[in-house]
Amino acid sequence: MRILALLLTLLAATALAAQPEQWRSEWPETDFAKTSITNWSEIRSGGPPRDGIPALSDPKFLRAADARRIEGREPVITVEIGEATPRAYPIRYLIWHEIVNDTVGGVPVAVTYCPLCNSAITFDRRTRAGELTFGVTGKLRHSDMVMFDRQTESWWQQALGQAVVGKLTGTTLKTLPSWMESWDQFRARNPQGLVMAEPPHNRNYGSNPYRGYDTARRPFLYSGEDPPHGISPLMRVVRVGDRAWPLSRLSDAGEITEAGVTISWAPGQASALDSGRIAKGRDIGSIRVRDGRGRDVAHDLMFAFAFHAFWPDGRWMLGR
Known part of the structure; x- marks a missing residue:
């Protein structure tokens, strides 16, 4: 409880400090x-400058x-x-x-x-x-x-x-x-x-600095609402425009054609945010989104909490 209280205090302090006056010198x-932006407290430092x-x-x-x-x-x-x-x-x-x-x-x-x-x-x-x-x-x-x-x-x-x-x-x-x-x-x-070659920086490439993040209970530095329909905040969803398809539905179906797009799922891709080594992450599969003429469609594979935060009136494609 003491640690939780400290974290809440730090988050509150971060929110209070989130004002343009604090950033002008940088x-x-x-x-x-x-x-x-109407509420500057939505912007927080992630740590790095x-x-x-x-x-x-x-x-x-x-x-x-x-x-x-x-x-x-x-x-x-x-x-x-x-x-x-x-x-x-x-x-x-x-x-x-x-x-x-x-x-x-x-x-x-x-x-x-x-x-x-x-x-x-x-x-x-x-x-x-x-x-x-x-x-x-x-x-x-x-x-x-x-x-x-x-x-x-x-x-x-x-x-x-x-x-x-x-x-x-x-x-x-x-x-x-x-x-x-x-x-x-x-x-x-x-x-x-x-394929992009390894950058000339001193980083532990291949490791995941966010180990276990995509199975955490809560997103990092997020205080907004949870997604509706009982969807876990860290469930991956495929966003096309203002619509979101849960990855679990797509992996069960293999392929879904709705709202003018065909979304296909295939196994074989490791989660980058699971194991300490990216290559060892659990299999979450890969997504491809195409239109009725077979052309690739711009989309995002994001966490459900982020879709709800930025598209609060977005449509959840749950197949019900």
């Missing part, structure tokens, strides 16, 4: 007067056949754009860096992963303000990563792909189709594909 170029989680830019790549560090069941984010060679961005790296600024087939992209929400989204970095490069603020809102662009120092909500503080407030990034699958699944389909 963010002198951010226009805090322009924002869509600005760029304490170092985003990557212009990473190097290897041919899939030449990669030796990645184990077969490890998750990767797959990006396939036009005629460009398919690329895999291993979660063993993104769990430590969260953002990769890259260019694929002439399209400037930001491949993002928020471990606390299990949210993996790829954005087009082109906006009306020009091409942006993204970093990690070290701040969280509803436990989701708050990004920033280096051109205007506006803050962006990763789950929404939308600027929420600063000059570009209200601007929304275009979401590009990408998906999480196992390394084995990627290279079986793309033997000549590319």
Whole structure:
């Protein structure tokens, strides 16, 4: 009880400190007067300072056949754009860096992963303000990563792909189709594909610093409502627009066609947020979302609490 009381006190102190005045020295170029945030206490420090989680830019790549560090069941984010060679961005790296600024087939992209929400989204970095490069603020809102662009120092909500503080407030990034699958699944389909090489940083790549997180009772630094319908806060859901399909329903069915999309599930991908070694995580399977013409559809595989936090009026696709 003493430890619980201390944690509650620390959380309260964090909420009280969440005011723009506290951040201006670190963010002198951010226009805090322009924002869509109505309650600043929603923004909390996740621990690391600005760029304490170092985003990557212009990473190097290897041919899939030449990669030796990645184990077969490890998750990767797959990006396939036009005629460009398919690329895999291993979660063993993104769990430590969260953002990769890259260019694929002439399209400037930001491949993002928020471990606390299990949210993996790829954005087009082109906006009306020009091409942006993204970093990690070290701040969280509803436990989701708050990004920033280096051109205007506006803050962006990763789950929404939308600027929420600063000059570009209200601007929304275009979401590009990408998906999480196992390394084995990627290279079986793309033997000549590319995989991001290990970054030149001193990190214990392949380990999971969030061991046991996706079976915890509560999300980290989240004080919002639980999802409805008795759904566990840390249940994975497939979000397409403002709809969410529980992963448990998809794994039972194998494939579901609803609301204009077909969502398929296949075994073979390890959870990145389970075991101390990512490759040893339990099998959660892989998802692919396509439209009626067989084209890949932009989606996210996120935790249920995050879907409810950012889409409180969203539709839960429970099959009832």
